Amino acid sequence: MSKCVAITGIGLVNPLGIGKKKFWDNLVAGKNAVQIITRFDPKHLPVQVAGQIDGFNPKDFLPSRLAVKMDRFAHYAVAASKLALDDADIDLQEYDPYRVGVWFGNNAGGWDICERGLFELYRDGAPFVNPWQATAWFPTSPQGYVSITYGIKGMCKSFICDRASGASALYFAVRAILEGECDLILAGGTEAPLTPFGIICYYETGVLASSTQNLNVYRPFDKLRSGTVLGEGSTVLILEKLEDAESRGANIYGKLYLGSMTTDADGVNNKNYQYSQVRALANANLSVDDIDVIYPEAAGTLASDLVEAEAIQEVFRSNLKFHIACPKASYGHLYGASTATDIAVGLLAAKNQVLPPTINTEFLDDGFDLNIQSQPVSGSFSNMLFSSRAREGSNVSMLVISN
């Protein structure tokens, strides 16, 4: 059995830009989309910077009567889905709707609508809670609205697993195609946590960098790192059965292989993270020396960076050429959308033969021997490994080989 699916479309709604071209141009140019939050006044919060999306109008993608019923995180997902379908040159009318699925990661639901509903409840009373709350707030809302907007009727699922929410969705989506559940999947994720309540929720775990002004505070593997910076947005990838993509002459960005998921069940160490990478390599029949670039979790927290750096140095010690790329430093951590975004970056880097810079990381932490570049690098980046690691120790690794 072939262990991979084709990726034939990329849809990006990202702080760096809406659509793959603007996103890519800004990423390679080293632009930093982390900014002072302007959507609301953040001055009372310990975190006042984030990867915020400006200039997004849901009405560009949705009728107003639908847009009003949805939270921002669903707007982003519907938009990214449209961009991905267009990029893949797919007209869903030509597909059996029961063979198409939507598999998304989302970490904690719709924050705008959650706050609105809570204030309505406490200020105005229970009968005055908005009637969209029930379907706009829960984490499967984007999946539901995307399936309705695009007439999709196949198996659809949404996942929560902290930073590995999106990686969980991709892990199961590849399986769903390989096992014959779906022929075509809109896979990825979406997040919109930039509200006071949302930021406090994340901040209170201790993973966020406390920053009120510094826009360069997201520094994966750097000595001066102090935590993650939140971002928002959605990335959707079109996954297809390889044979289908080939027979319709689709533009195949790359092949996504069966992933591997492990858990640090026996205490914090990097053994299970390593195991997820080793198994992911085996699923793609690649050796450690074949890998050109690794896109790690790059959470920018001491605990996570240490596990990743030590594991990667151990597993890939014989590979003398591979790069590490942490594009999320440029737009913030997208949680449910993060792994799909990393994969989008990887595919565009392979296609353009340019690895985008990892901004902010200037002084590698002691003992880290990682090839992280702050400037774009030309070369071949077609064999890529993506690793995601949740705060409590779920690890997902998957391989992409670009043609």
Next chain:
Amino acid sequence: MGTKKYAMKRRVVITGIGIIAPNGQGKEEFWDNCAKGTSYIISDPRMLEIGLKSSVLCKIKDFDLKSHVNLDHYEGLSDLDPFVQYGVAAGEQAIIDSCLADVSNDYGERMGIIFSSAIGGTPTFVNIFEDLTESGKTHIQHKSVGSRFYNSGMFNYPAMLLAKKFNFSGPCTSVSTGCTAGVDALGMAYHLIRSNEIDVMLAGASEAPLTNLTYATLDVINAMSTTECEPHKASRPFDAKRSGFVISEGAAVVVLEELEHALARGAHIYAEVKSFASVSNSHHMTDLPADGVPMATVVQLSLDKAGLAPKEIDYINAHGSSTPQNDLFETSAYKVVFKEHAKNIPISSTKSMIGHSLSSASLMGVISVLGSIRRSVIHPTINYEFPDNDCDLDYVSNKARYHKVRYGMVTASGFGGIHSTAIFAKYEGTAL
């Protein structure tokens, strides 16, 4: 829709059960009380006081965390949201019931856990909102509330606590697909075992939604029961006077295991998982078409995947939520698929007794089917008093029935337009 051949894969059986439900904290108590046909639904006058139309709910009484788990193994668990506590308690039961606690010590990489929830730790969210806004009087102000805020939104948090305690080092994640999430988690676990990714998976669901935000959110869209009747009769699936569901809580966990693995260690086998299917209606986030087509599609799909003829189904544990739309939608679907045989299949709704615990309701339905396979008893749909001309199938009204179940089906529907089904078979040795 397209026809597909479903290849023979590894077989998957259920070897452990854990449940924390309003009518039973443990499988035997749950099965006993389901068979008795007792309602656990009560009125809560505070619901009327805050202006709701519905005033009934179903809750777990007398939950004593330390009687379920050794708190030394779960630091801080007693301070976490009830959905985490219920999930861990049900998970411990399931692992103990399956006799796997020792196996995982040297075999953990082939064992994983997938949990699910619809809205996770909403009570904690609400409490923290009250704390940060003086109950809505101020803007949200930052205070140190700790990681319990975030963890109450992590639907895989109970799974992670269990993975660490029992050294399950395979996949550990969660599904968030609302009211189908429990059976969806089972479906994802089933796929991982069938495709030889893993040998043992816990599939769980945990829900503790009983707080004012949940009530208000569901009440305003008229989802909750407002039938004028005694509180214990408020959940009345398929009855003409049904008016909505009754919100409930609880956790359910089953252990899925590859057949040979279970046989080799002499595990008790409750049933074999024959199929899992799930579709989206692409119609509406909450509304359902009266003709039942999306549900008929997924029921047919689960039969096809299991390689079963419609007449082979002996029992359906229905979604049966007691909403006017759903119960008609389901009934129509069963008529489409089972045709004249539809009237011969006993169909019952566990929600008639314990309400709708969102994600975990469908896994409680699974456990109900496992009980029917084992005990040859089908629990009733209670509060069935006034026939609805359009809902005219055999709902096992009001009294349990002795009935041998070889193949049982569970159905679930949820917000977002998701419909999921699973079929379970009595395990009768390798001849099956």
